[in-house]
Amino acid sequence: MSQLAYALENQPEIQQQPVLLCQQQDLVPYSGVAARFAEHAIALFYLPGKEVELYGVSHIDPASGAPVMAHGLLGESKGAFYIAAPLHKQQYQLSDGQCLSDSTLKLQVFNVQLQHGQVWLLPPME
Amino acid sequence: MTTSITKQLLVIGNGMVGQHFIEQFLSRADAAQWQLTVFAGEDRPAYDRVHLSEYFSDANADKLQLAADSFYRDNDVSLKLNEAVLAIDREAKTVTTAKARYFYDKLVLATGSYPFVPPIAGNDKPHCLVYRTIADLEAISASSKDAKVGVVIGGGLLGLEAANALKLLGLEAHVVEFAPQLMPVQLDKDGGELLRSKIAQLGVSVHTDKATSSISEGTEQRLQLNFSDGSVLQTDVIVFSAGIRPQDQPGKDAGLELGARGGIVINNQCQTSDSDIYAIGECALYQGQLFGLVAPGYQMARTAAAVLCGDSSQSFTGADMSTKLKLLGVDVGSIGDAHGRTPGSISLRYRNDLAGEYRKLVLSADGKQLLGAVLVGDNSYYDTLLQYALNGLALPADPHSLILPQSNSKPLLGPAALPDSATLCSCHNVSKGAICAALDGGVQDLAGIKSCTKAATGCGGCAALLKSVVEHELSARGVAVSTDLCEHFSYSRQQLYHLVRVDGIKTFNELIKSHGRGHGCEICKPAVASILASCWNEPVLAKPHVALQDTNDTFLANMQKNGTYSVVPRIPGGEITPAMLISIGKVAEQYQLYTKITGGQRIDLFGATLDQLPLIWQQLIDAGFETGHAYGKSLRTVKSCVGSTWCRYGVQDSVSMAILLENRYKGVRAPHKIKMAVSGCTRECAEAQSKDVGVIATENGWNLYVCGNGGMKPRHADLFATDLTDEQLLSYIDRLLMFYIKTADRLQRTASWMNNLEGGLDYLRDVIIHDSLGLAAELEAQMQLLIGNYQCEWQTVLNDPAQRARFNSYVNAAAPARSEFGFVPERGQLIPTRQLNNKENTL
Numbered sequence: 001m002s003q004l005a006y007a008l009e010n011q012p013e014i015q016q017q018p019v020l021l022c023q024q025q026d027l028v029p030y031s032g033v034a035a036r037f038a039e040h041a042i043a044l045f046y047l048p049g050k051e052v053e054l055y056g057v058s059h060i061d062p063a064s065g066a067p068v069m070a071h072g073l074l075g076e077s078k079g080a081f082y083i084a085a086p087l088h089k090q091q092y093q094l095s096d097g098q099c100l101s102d103s104t105l106k107l108q109v110f111n112v113q114l115q116h117g118q119v120w121l122l123p124p125m126e
Numbered sequence: 127m128t129t130s131i132t133k134q135l136l137v138i139g140n141g142m143v144g145q146h147f148i149e150q151f152l153s154r155a156d157a158a159q160w161q162l163t164v165f166a167g168e169d170r171p172a173y174d175r176v177h178l179s180e181y182f183s184d185a186n187a188d189k190l191q192l193a194a195d196s197f198y199r200d201n202d203v204s205l206k207l208n209e210a211v212l213a214i215d216r217e218a219k220t221v222t223t224a225k226a227r228y229f230y231d232k233l234v235l236a237t238g239s240y241p242f243v244p245p246i247a248g249n250d251k252p253h254c255l256v257y258r259t260i261a262d263l264e265a266i267s268a269s270s271k272d273a274k275v276g277v278v279i280g281g282g283l284l285g286l287e288a289a290n291a292l293k294l295l296g297l298e299a300h301v302v303e304f305a306p307q308l309m310p311v312q313l314d315k316d317g318g319e320l321l322r323s324k325i326a327q328l329g330v331s332v333h334t335d336k337a338t339s340s341i342s343e344g345t346e347q348r349l350q351l352n353f354s355d356g357s358v359l360q361t362d363v364i365v366f367s368a369g370i371r372p373q374d375q376p377g378k379d380a381g382l383e384l385g386a387r388g389g390i391v392i393n394n395q396c397q398t399s400d401s402d403i404y405a406i407g408e409c410a411l412y413q414g415q416l417f418g419l420v421a422p423g424y425q426m427a428r429t430a431a432a433v434l435c436g437d438s439s440q441s442f443t444g445a446d447m448s449t450k451l452k453l454l455g456v457d458v459g460s461i462g463d464a465h466g467r468t469p470g471s472i473s474l475r476y477r478n479d480l481a482g483e484y485r486k487l488v489l490s491a492d493g494k495q496l497l498g499a500v501l502v503g504d505n506s507y508y509d510t511l512l513q514y515a516l517n518g519l520a521l522p523a524d525p526h527s528l529i530l531p532q533s534n535s536k537p538l539l540g541p542a543a544l545p546d547s548a549t550l551c552s553c554h555n556v557s558k559g560a561i562c563a564a565l566d567g568g569v570q571d572l573a574g575i576k577s578c579t580k581a582a583t584g585c586g587g588c589a590a591l592l593k594s595v596v597e598h599e600l601s602a603r604g605v606a607v608s609t610d611l612c613e614h615f616s617y618s619r620q621q622l623y624h625l626v627r628v629d630g631i632k633t634f635n636e637l638i639k640s641h642g643r644g645h646g647c648e649i650c651k652p653a654v655a656s657i658l659a660s661c662w663n664e665p666v667l668a669k670p671h672v673a674l675q676d677t678n679d680t681f682l683a684n685m686q687k688n689g690t691y692s693v694v695p696r697i698p699g700g701e702i703t704p705a706m707l708i709s710i711g712k713v714a715e716q717y718q719l720y721t722k723i724t725g726g727q728r729i730d731l732f733g734a735t736l737d738q739l740p741l742i743w744q745q746l747i748d749a750g751f752e753t754g755h756a757y758g759k760s761l762r763t764v765k766s767c768v769g770s771t772w773c774r775y776g777v778q779d780s781v782s783m784a785i786l787l788e789n790r791y792k793g794v795r796a797p798h799k800i801k802m803a804v805s806g807c808t809r810e811c812a813e814a815q816s817k818d819v820g821v822i823a824t825e826n827g828w829n830l831y832v833c834g835n836g837g838m839k840p841r842h843a844d845l846f847a848t849d850l851t852d853e854q855l856l857s858y859i860d861r862l863l864m865f866y867i868k869t870a871d872r873l874q875r876t877a878s879w880m881n882n883l884e885g886g887l888d889y890l891r892d893v894i895i896h897d898s899l900g901l902a903a904e905l906e907a908q909m910q911l912l913i914g915n916y917q918c919e920w921q922t923v924l925n926d927p928a929q930r931a932r933f934n935s936y937v938n939a940a941a942p943a944r945s946e947f948g949f950v951p952e953r954g955q956l957i958p959t960r961q962l963n964n965k966e967n968t969l
């Protein structure tokens with residue numbers, strides 16, 4: 001497992017304040033980029049014009065432990081968006097991180113928001 | 127596995143049935159309480175005996191192996207190769223081999239059969255052989271080396287197969303049968319006669335009604351067969367195929383109950399007379415019957431596995447012994463009571479000596495049920511008849527229509543007419559109902575059905591029927607067996623290609639708006655990106671295309687298992703100057719990249735992080751390299767041999783031609799990757815005949831081979847045109863590649879494209895060489911456009927700061943240290959940290 005994945009697993013630190021992650025122009029429409037906060041690596045997917053415009057999930061591929069999820073392809077099935085892991089193509093629902101092909105796999109979901117051209121990480125919702 | 131109370135389960139014999147038992151047993155949850163040890167009398171793990179004869183067509187024994195070597199390791203099965211069990215001690219509950227003694231709690235005998243060699247004087251001379259194991263086949267092929275004539279003693283199913291093998295080995299083949307007809311067990315007299323005349327026509331001499339009394343030294347050939355009627359036959363090789371006998375020795379010595387003519391007696395739970403000992407497969411005798419086929423053996427294996435795990439719902443209650451096969455190219459089928467032995471049964475026959483066809487139905491006294499059938503010459507009637515017989519379906523009012531030839535269509539029992547209880551695959555006991563359940567459970571296609579039910583993965587006899595049932599059921603569920611690319615486009619790749627071209631579509635968004643729906647997925651996005659690139663060859667990372675590409679295309683590098691990337695510079699034709707080699711070495715050293723020579727005559731540098739890719743490529747491009755497109759569905763390499771420049775045999779300059787081809791087609795996007803090679807003479811050191819495009823030099827020019835493939839399913843390339851000039855060669859390849867790009871399916875290599883092309887090689891020649899579709903000029907012009915638009919994608923990226931920024935691992939943080947990805951040293955280089963069980967890393 002990569003050091004990053006290891007760190008992530010062992011310090012699930014929960015921040016209390018909103019944190020500025022990056023600018024809107026750092027995002028790539030209909031594709032992903034990765035951002036970092038503390039020991040977290042977060043994959044950000046930007047869907048301009050859609051009901052939910054921004055999704056944040058863990059950048060760490062649950063199946064391999066490699067930091068690659070932001071580089072997966074964005075897909076849509078029956079209106080719901082998912083991300084196909086770049087290494088072995090498992091599909092993860094963006095809304096809740098659930099893997100569609102293997103119920104034992106799940107991506108951690110982050111509470112992210114786009115506001116006035118800035119991307120914010122908010123404290124986790126209950 | 128740490129349970130302390132593991133019980134010992136020993137299996138004697140690792141043949142087809144023994145192997146099936148292991149797999150069935152392991153698939154049950156209770157298996158974890160057992161330690162499994164398997165004794166194999168042979169020196170290799172279980173292999174497919176049913177397809178044993180294929181050893182002669184490609185001499186590759188490994189292909190027949192049933193499970194990967196890793197299977198035994200991964201499942202904690204201790205497989206003892208070449209360690210036969212010599213004795214069983216039922217008191218002490220142990221078995222003894224030449225190496226050691228082993229305790230058992232339960233024991234399974236799966237020892238199969240051995241070939242029966244009739245007690246004929248001289249039957250132990252050299253070159254007197256049998257036909258059962260791979261070792262036997264190796265012996266037969268060794269004996270056939272300097273031989274001319276081969277004789278098979280025994281005209282049953284296996285004997286005819288052995289005769290075919292002798293023929294394939296180049297021998298003059300004879301079959302000697304004791305009975306007055308061939309295949310006396312399965313066929314009736316008429317059927318046997320017809321088979322005999324068909325086989326004689328194929329050049330195998332058939333001698334029926336012949337008893338061999340002794341074998342002596344030959345005068346012309348190595349051996350002489352002396353028959354009881356005084357005649358003789360000289361031969362170099364003899365293969366005995368006079369039936370099989372159950373291998374019951376260890377059971378017999380241990381005092382287990384045997385049948386009068388051998389075979390270990392079992393009950394319907396597959397238990398022998400000792401309830402701790404089970405017997406399955408050909409060594410077992412159930413209600414006085416032996417079962418010399420895989421399907422019943424597999425049923426016994428399933429039963430024994432269930433019973434051992436405490437599941438008594440399964441039982442073995444006998445099995446159907448119907449068979450269909452092609453013997454020396456002749457269709458032969460036998461179903462149920464072929465001889466009409468059921469009291470009161472009546473028969474219907476169709477015999478056509480002109481066409482060489484014979485069919486017989488055995489019906490119940492009232493003519494309503496099918497009891498048995500014999501087919502010679504045309505097995506297309508088999509599936510339907512078997513379904514009637516197995517499932518007791520009521521026959522149509524005119525049962526003869528089932529075997530009479532009909533002008534247009536066969537009287538197929540449509541898949542719709544089969545009841546859910548109908549067994550489609552007897553090897554794996556899969557009913558039509560089970561197929562329907564799997565489809566209802568979400569399985570979408572034939573391949574899925576095969577992997578989840580195992581149907582059609584045994585003897586293969588049910589494959590055609592299975593396909594028709596699956597297709598019928600799919601369309602009944604409205605899944606119209608479709609060629610749709612995915613849920614977003616109701617078109618095949620070829621149709622999309624035409625739409626893009628005809629409408630002049632330049633982006634994915636335009637296409638999905640005008641001809642698709644939704645937002646696309648990981649199937650259609652890269653496929654459309656490839657079509658757009660094939661049509662217009664704009665840089666794949668140009669703005670509108672960037673979100674479409676597979677990761678490898680996005681970052682112009684192949685992602686590795688730990689999230690780092692590989693770097694493969696182009697080395698056209700495999701030719702490289704020492705200075706260029708040194709510059710690659712310097713880059714690799716500076717970035718500590720793992721370096722390996724590839725199978726495609728170039729150099730792969732592994733372990734670069736995303737952020738390092740542009741830096742590394744900048745240095746490589748400065749040193750004169752270009753991208754090698756190792757990530758793209760496009761030309762990989764043109765392999766070359768050294769050719770006439772140095773080689774004493776070379777007749778043309780293969781290196782120059784390879785470099786010319788590689789530079790011409792580099793960067794062209796296609797449905798799948800393309801590989802080429804050029805050899806300087808017929809010795810073929812560049813292995814051109816395994817490539818999509820292969821070129822071999824002749825005294826007069828070049829021979830062109832097309833549509834070869836290595837990989838998963840190797841295909842030898844076809845000779846397409848001979849003695850071409852340089853110009854002819856290039857224009858044929860231009861047309862061929864463009865035609866492939868326009869018409870192939872997504873991810874279809876040229877080999878499977880050709881295999882699916884209606885009209886095959888001849889049609890392709892017509893289109894490419896004789897221009898039968900009038901496309902040649904257009905194809906060449908389109909290829910010229912692609913060649914003209916080439917640019918090194920890495921150069922393009924490095925020139926554009928916006929694109930370059932995509933290579934930052936994080937938008938808001940510094941590049942991660944390489945050590946974060948996990949590396950360990952091995953043989954002086956860095957490789958990814960090994961991960962034993964990926965899933966343990968989940969949160």
Ligand code: SRM
Binds near residue numbers: 692726817834
């Ligand atoms: C590096 C190399 C192995 C090596 O160390 O030698 C290699 C490595 C890969 N091969 Fe290969 N293949 C390599 C030569 C071959 C060869 C031999 C050859 O080309 O002479 C074959 C069989 C010949 C053939 O293709 O007909 C081969 C048949 C495959 C296949 C199966 C293709 C098929 O049609 O069945 C795949 C899978 C695929 O493409 O879908 C594959 C896929 C791959 C991928 C791209 C898998 C992946 O997606 O990660 C590997 C990544 C390479 C990387 O990260 O850089 N590789 N691969 C070879 C690179 C050659 C080169 O210079 O470009």
Ligand SMILES: Cc1cc2nc3c(=O)[nH]c(=O)nc-3n(C[C@H](O)[C@H](O)[C@H](O)COP(=O)(O)OP(=O)(O)OC[C@H]3O[C@@H](n4cnc5c(N)ncnc54)[C@H](O)[C@@H]3O)c2cc1C
Binds near residue numbers: 143145166179211409
């Ligand atoms: C050429 C050929 C073609 C065939 N074609 C067909 C066909 O088309 N359809 C069909 O249904 N069937 C066919 N069969 C029959 C089929 O192969 C057998 O029914 C099947 O292999 C039986 O499996 P088994 O495990 O019972 O026996 P086997 O596969 O014979 O395996 C028994 C194994 O046990 C080992 N063994 C024996 N004694 C010991 C001991 N004391 N200790 C350790 N190991 C021992 C043997 O070495 C052997 O490897 C064909 C057979 C042959 C030879």
Ligand code: SF4
Binds near residue numbers: 774776811
């Ligand atoms: S193919 Fe011919 S020219 Fe090329 S190396 Fe072999 S023998 Fe020499």
Ligand code: FES
Binds near residue numbers: 421551554582
């Ligand atoms: S009947 Fe043998 S594989 Fe299906």
